Amino acid sequence: MNTVHELIDEIDHGSMPDAERRKVLLAATGVLGGVGLLAAAYPFIASLEPSARELAQGGPVLSDISTLAVGELRTVAWRGKPVWLMRRSDEMVHALQQPNPALADPLSKRSEQPASCVNATRSERPELLVAVGICTHLGCSPVLHLDDGALNAELHAPGGFLCPCHGSRFDLAGRVVKNVPAPTNLEIPDYRFTTATTVQIG
Numbered sequence: 001m002n003t004v005h006e007l008i009d010e011i012d013h014g015s016m017p018d019a020e021r022r023k024v025l026l027a028a029t030g031v032l033g034g035v036g037l038l039a040a041a042y043p044f045i046a047s048l049e050p051s052a053r054e055l056a057q058g059g060p061v062l063s064d065i066s067t068l069a070v071g072e073l074r075t076v077a078w079r080g081k082p083v084w085l086m087r088r089s090d091e092m093v094h095a096l097q098q099p100n101p102a103l104a105d106p107l108s109k110r111s112e113q114p115a116s117c118v119n120a121t122r123s124e125r126p127e128l129l130v131a132v133g134i135c136t137h138l139g140c141s142p143v144l145h146l147d148d149g150a151l152n153a154e155l156h157a158p159g160g161f162l163c164p165c166h167g168s169r170f171d172l173a174g175r176v177v178k179n180v181p182a183p184t185n186l187e188i189p190d191y192r193f194t195t196a197t198t199v200q201i202g
């Protein structure tokens with residue numbers, strides 16, 4: 001088989017038949033075209049790489065909260081975990097802001113949350129709870145209760161969360177009560193508002 005140099009020599013010296021020369025030139029044009037396409041596509045491919053990496057690691061998740069009703073709890077998946085978004089009523093927020101001796105860690109000193117959420121509602125905006133919906137005891141999923149008289153009396157609030165596995169109880173900011181198996185408050189993930197009605201988790 002001829003080498004590339006030999007083919008170029010034959011073309012240069014006109015020793016190659018016209019039909020053969022046309023085939024060689026077409027093949028060369030195809031190869032150069034392919035190289036050109038790859039060069040042009042590289043910036044686009046490179047721009048995709050971080051996104052693919054983020055997706056593999058569980059990148060940020062956006063949620064539109066414009067349709068989230070008061071008292072409604074929505075769950076979104078982030079890094080394989082359920083993350084709750086709940087819009088609290090003024091009454092709920094007011095209750096969270098009152099001291100409650102039943103809480104084990106009311107100031108969230110032993111709990112996981114971003115610095116911006118170290119406050120009574122454990123949130124950036126008082127009305128919106130964003131929390132990982134996994135019990136800090138053994139990982140069950142607590143359930144929202146809005147009409148449980150005993151729970152509301154303990155929390156001095158119109159609602160809270162009850163873990164069905166071993167009975168841990170949390171207020172509407174994810175703060176755990178004393179003397180239950182769960183050792184800490186529910187985790188609050190990193191999040192921020194990208195628009196007035198869009199939350200980015202992670």
Ligand code: FES
Pocket residue numbers: 135136137138139140163164165166167168181182
């Ligand atoms: S897993 Fe929730 S109380 Fe045990």
